[in-house]
Amino acid sequence: MRPRPSIRVQMKPISPKFVTFEGIDGCGKSTLIDELASWLDRTRVPYVKTREPGGTSLGEKIRGLLLDPAHRGMNRQTEVLLYTASRAQLVAEIILPALKSGAWVLADRYIDATLAYQGYGRELDPDPLRRLQHWATQALVPDKTVLLDCGIDTAAARMSARNHRPDRIEMEERAFHERVKAGYLDLASLDPGRFIVLDAEKPLPEVIADFRAAFREIVPAP
Template identity: 60%
Template structure:
């Protein structure tokens, strides 16, 4: 995200950065509820509705106005996260999730999704190296995270024109080079 933001600045493309859940004052409060390990009892419907509420606020308050101003929006997670986590990970109905996301965002779907893919073992090793306690979602079993990963890969397979899948098991410089080749170079050619 940092590198893409730098590249966009370098060529004068106005953009904003945001994250999910969160990105707005209300969304950040919802984020606290969603990720707090103290809420381990949260049921699946509550979880998906809270993620969707945060997203609806972000779409209305931040994303839609930015797009109307001609800005690019870089978001750390968006609709695909709900489809992967709650759809594939929790086993919730994908079509129902798509409908509620479409309704909540007024049809505001991503143009591109960059999927940083690595094995669950690599992801868990990296999480162990972080400071602080794992959040509620990070504390899920390895089998859940495997389903989420497989879900993301299935989404990418279903929409190869939208997804850019990068091998995130590689060192950062290699991941950035792969991103440059798959995203930035084709985009640069179109802008010329």
């Protein structure tokens, strides 16, 4: 008998995605980034995890300047420019090359963080902030942005539980963080097609379940 020809199933190519995670500190971004990374591992999809500020050798040095409590007198414009410099380096050195190679990019914060923290939190005019970010990132916009909506007290309690030492931004007054939280929700309402808003006040297993449900059509089944 002739051997039967083998049948090879050709899987549909998975295009690279740029996914960002946003929210106030302590909302659970790292947990969901790890959840998505594990999901991609099971589906054998290449990916890169990164963070802001930082993610590159230069960016990590800028991160140290930005978050050091010793620099609490930093000018608002200086703060914007340092965050933007770190982001520009990250896009050029890590994000764009990864996407061009076919890998997904999972980023802890991106442009929306500047709009929320410096635009709403520092009460700076958002228009020049947007133009600056557009130029610095070579107009790169995330495919999806996961926003974890979490209360100020809940986030603070979570950070306290892990003996976290607050950085320069986390040491800001409560009103600042309230403006940031409200700002994130405003940004999400302006771009509902990109944002996925999750209730991060829920117990962690429920947040993860909500996240999986939201991403079911985006990430292939393992």
